[in-house]
Amino acid sequence: MSLTREQIQHLAMLARLELAESEFDDVQAKLSSIVEFVDRLQAAPVDDVVPMAHPLSGAQRLRPDVVTEVIDRDAIQANAPAVQDGFYLVPKVIEQG
Amino acid sequence: MDGEALHGRTLTELAQGLESGEITAVGIAEHLLERIAQTEERLNAFITVTADEALAAAAAADRERAAGRTRPLLGLPIVHKDLFCTRGVLTTCGSRMLSNFVSPYDATVVARLREAGAVMLGKTNMDEFAMGSSNETSWYGPVRNPWDVTRSPGGSSGGTAAAVAARVVPAGTGTDTGGSIRQPAALTGTVGLKPTYGRVSRFGMVAFASSLDQAGVITRTVEDAALLLGVMAGFDEKDSTSVDHPVPDYRAALGRGVAGLKIGIVRQHFDEGLDAECAERVRAALSLLEREGAVLTEIDLPHIDLSVPTYYVVAPAEASSNLSRFDGVRFGYRAENPKDLLDLYCRTRGEGFGAEVKRRIMTGTYVLSAGYYDAYYLRAQKVRELISRDFREAFATVDVIAGPTAPTPAFALGEKTADPITMYLNDIYTIGANLAGLPGISIPCGFARGLPVGLHLVGAHFAEETLLAAAHHYQALTDWHRACPEGFA
Numbered sequence: 151m152s153l154t155r156e157q158i159q160h161l162a163m164l165a166r167l168e169l170a171e172s173e174f175d176d177v178q179a180k181l182s183s184i185v186e187f188v189d190r191l192q193a194a195p196v197d198d199v200v201p202m203a204h205p206l207s208g209a210q211r212l213r214p215d216v217v218t219e220v221i222d223r224d225a226i227q228a229n230a231p232a233v234q235d236g237f238y239l240v241p242k243v244i245e246q247g
Numbered sequence: 248m249d250g251e252a253l254h255g256r257t258l259t260e261l262a263q264g265l266e267s268g269e270i271t272a273v274g275i276a277e278h279l280l281e282r283i284a285q286t287e288e289r290l291n292a293f294i295t296v297t298a299d300e301a302l303a304a305a306a307a308a309d310r311e312r313a314a315g316r317t318r319p320l321l322g323l324p325i326v327h328k329d330l331f332c333t334r335g336v337l338t339t340c341g342s343r344m345l346s347n348f349v350s351p352y353d354a355t356v357v358a359r360l361r362e363a364g365a366v367m368l369g370k371t372n373m374d375e376f377a378m379g380s381s382n383e384t385s386w387y388g389p390v391r392n393p394w395d396v397t398r399s400p401g402g403s404s405g406g407t408a409a410a411v412a413a414r415v416v417p418a419g420t421g422t423d424t425g426g427s428i429r430q431p432a433a434l435t436g437t438v439g440l441k442p443t444y445g446r447v448s449r450f451g452m453v454a455f456a457s458s459l460d461q462a463g464v465i466t467r468t469v470e471d472a473a474l475l476l477g478v479m480a481g482f483d484e485k486d487s488t489s490v491d492h493p494v495p496d497y498r499a500a501l502g503r504g505v506a507g508l509k510i511g512i513v514r515q516h517f518d519e520g521l522d523a524e525c526a527e528r529v530r531a532a533l534s535l536l537e538r539e540g541a542v543l544t545e546i547d548l549p550h551i552d553l554s555v556p557t558y559y560v561v562a563p564a565e566a567s568s569n570l571s572r573f574d575g576v577r578f579g580y581r582a583e584n585p586k587d588l589l590d591l592y593c594r595t596r597g598e599g600f601g602a603e604v605k606r607r608i609m610t611g612t613y614v615l616s617a618g619y620y621d622a623y624y625l626r627a628q629k630v631r632e633l634i635s636r637d638f639r640e641a642f643a644t645v646d647v648i649a650g651p652t653a654p655t656p657a658f659a660l661g662e663k664t665a666d667p668i669t670m671y672l673n674d675i676y677t678i679g680a681n682l683a684g685l686p687g688i689s690i691p692c693g694f695a696r697g698l699p700v701g702l703h704l705v706g707a708h709f710a711e712e713t714l715l716a717a718a719h720h721y722q723a724l725t726d727w728h729r730a731c732p733e734g735f736a
Contacts, residue, residue, distance in 0.1 A: 158609075165567060165612040166574075166589075167605055168597030177606065180667050184610050187668050188556045188623060194630045201628035202635060204458055205444040205684025206708070210487055225351045231581035238576050243588050 152182045253278045255731070258323050258417045258471040265312065265322050272305035272312075272322025276366055279324050282415050283369065286735065289396055292410040294329045294387050295337045296369040304366045311364075319478055321364030326419035328404050329370040330377055331357050331462075332451040340453045341373040341385040341403075344573050344580045344599035354451025355483045356420060356462050363478045371406030371419060375601045376570065377427055377455045379403050380673040381663060384603040389660055392435060393732040394698050398657040401431030401673075407465045408435040412699075413735040418466040418475060422452060424459045425558050426652075426677025429689040432465050433652035433701025436691040436730060438718070439465050440472040443709050444684030445490035447476075448483035456565035457488070459558075459681045467728055469690065469719040473497035476711065492709055500712035501719040506540030508717060511645035515551050516676055522655045524695035529651045532692035532702045535724060536649075536717065544645060548637040553630050554679045555671055560614045560627035561682070566604075567611025573599060606667065635683040642707040647717055651676055652689040652701030680705045690718045691727040699727070 153161075158178050162169050169177060223236060232239035253275060256264070264270040280298050287293060301324075308322035332338050332350035339345045353361065361367070374384040382390040382405030392400040393413035400409040404421030408431035411419055421428040423441035432439025440463045447462040454460065464475045477498065482491040512533065517526055537543050575581035575595030582598050585591035600608070614623035641648060653673055663670040680687040685705050692702035702721070706714045722728055 153613075161609045161612050161616070163593075164616065165605075165608045166571075166592040166596050167600070167608065168593035169605070170597070173602070173605075176602070177609070180606055181609055181613070183666070183668055184559060184606070185613065187671075188560050188610075188614070188627075190556045191553060191560065191626050191630055192622070194550070194553055194626065194633070196626055196629035196633070199629040199632050201625055202632035203628065204488070205635070205682070206488070206490060211484075213484065221351050229348055229351075229578035231575060231579075240576055241585050241587050241591055 153178060153185060254282050254414045256417065257468050258466065258474055259468065261323055261417065272308040272366060273302065275322065275324055276301045276305035276368065279368055279416055286413055286415050289391060290393060290409050290413060290415070291388050291390050292372055292406040292415065293369045294339055294341070294372050294406070297336055297367055300336070301366050301368045308364055308366060318364035319474070320360065323365050324368050324416055325360055325365040326369050326371050326407060326410060326416050327357060327367060328373050328407050328419065328421050330373060330422055330453045331420060332453070333357050333367070333370065336370065338370070338453070339386070340377070341375040341387060342600065342604070343386045345453070346386065346580060348579055350451070352451065355448035355485060356479050357451065359478055360475070368416060371410060373406055374403035375604050376453065376566070377403040377422055377424055378566070378603050378607050380426070380430055380670050381658070381660070382406070383660060383664055384601055386601060391660070392657045393735050394436065394657060397659055398698070399434065399660050401434035401653070401657065403427040404465060405431045408432055408437055408439070411435070411437045411465050411467060413732060418464060418471050420462060421465050422460055422462050423681065424455050424562060425681050426674035428463045428465060429677050429687055429701070429703060430653050430674060432689040433703070434657040434699065436699030436727065437465050437467055438469055438472050438691070438728065439463065439689045440476060441680065441687045442476060442480065442711055443686045445488050446492070446686070446709065446711070447479045448486040448489050450483055450485040454569040456562040457569060458565060459562060469715055469722050470498065470501060472688070473501060473715050473719070495712055497712060497715055500716050503716035504540070505536050505717050505720050508536070508541040508647060509645040510536060510541050510543050511546035511641055511648045512543055513548050513551065513648060513650050514545055515548065516650035520654050520672070520675065521651055522695060525651050525654070525656060525700045528693035528695060528700040529702055532721065533649055536721060539720065539724070546641050546645060546648070548634070548641060548679065550630060550633040550637055551679055554634055554682055555675055557627045557630045557634065557682060558678045559610065559671060560623050561631060563607040563611035564615050564624050565611070567608045567615065570604070570608055575599070631682050634679055638679065638683045638685060646706070646710070646713055648705040650703050652703035656695045656698035656700060676703055684708065686711050686714055688714045688718050690721060691730070692721070692725070693727055
């Protein structure tokens, strides 16, 4: 099955990925071949099969919701592209009315 | 000190030298750092070399030993795939997106090896976010295979595999989501061990596909793999899928032999997709085990042919979700001069991720999107159950499943990049173990056209001792793992 240009654009937007014009044909061709490949699953006999969520069936553990360790905020924010007074800076998201 | 011999030694041999006082940890670190410097131009196996930290840690190890104390890996060298977070050291995951990321904490694997006394020499190159089977998707350029530097070492843990194969270092960590430890081990003639899902903590590993990812090791001997696994394995409350299961003495299991061991041979694994010379080498290895008392039986895994398409729904789906955290706000790469928040996200991710990663994110987005979820993701999870059931049924009658690790020996760089499906099919024999959460090991079993061939053994959940014992027995009878690539002696 071949994905359309519009489908690729829609997927890229859902995934928040900007694709350069030069990448488009390659993405469209390769993604189409991947979808065609995974379409082999459509013939699988899966009636009444319980989907497997996880390789080990054990229940997820619970733990008390308490602070166990504190990492210094400055140390964490040293990796951030832009911070000020302990806050992360992003482009303005609220329009002025 | 005999420098020539130092880099050819295994961890176990280095440990003996340290214990007897013949060598020092500083001597090992200095020699291997020099070795890295000499080979990097040919291999490109490292992203970061931590020379200063290594020498300081080695000196501390020597002082500790001089004071009469010891630890299981005291003074022994190790390298980490650049997917494990290392405090204060760059952790790039082979991506431009994390090219400036310095972790504020250590991965549990890194911490446990450090606490056992291991000395980290550096961080190894890898496919970007571990997505690849050739190391060609790395933002830092491809790693080259020491057996033929025009060829790929496999991937995604190709940096560790190339460094171990070329006798740059004796051992390193890797991660395996669909074969990323075992396939490069096969293509470089090294030992690659992927433990049971949940056996080793995933805390501090940059997540790719969380229900499949598992940390393991690449070494030259099974004995060294057993040594490292004993340190790395065990419950970790920081990983919600870590399993609280006793950690046996893996080295004590090595002498069990293979007499009476029931080995299942999967019919589908010897079909037309397998290189004829590789098939011969693998069959010869199995015959050897049979002569040693193992019992070979042909078995069927009826749904195994669907493992690669299943994987390429499940893994991208989980990846698309895991990689949503890279948004240019809290860490990592950020596009310049964004005009608004959407532009910041889209350009940061468009510029920060390479082509393969983008494809996988978009594949995952597609199979999870409204209208397609049932047809792809839910269906794949059902097929995953069928594949796992096949393995469960097989392990009711056999102890180990054996076959080839990869369909061909190392392929040329650039040979498979045009068609993603051809590349994906490289993991056709390894992916099943990830889908079912089973342990697997690849060991060298000969050469095809001068390139290493791997024998793949898969065991039941937590049957690492069985795998290690069989693999060790094979190594005790063969010399394939002692072969050294030309120019790297």
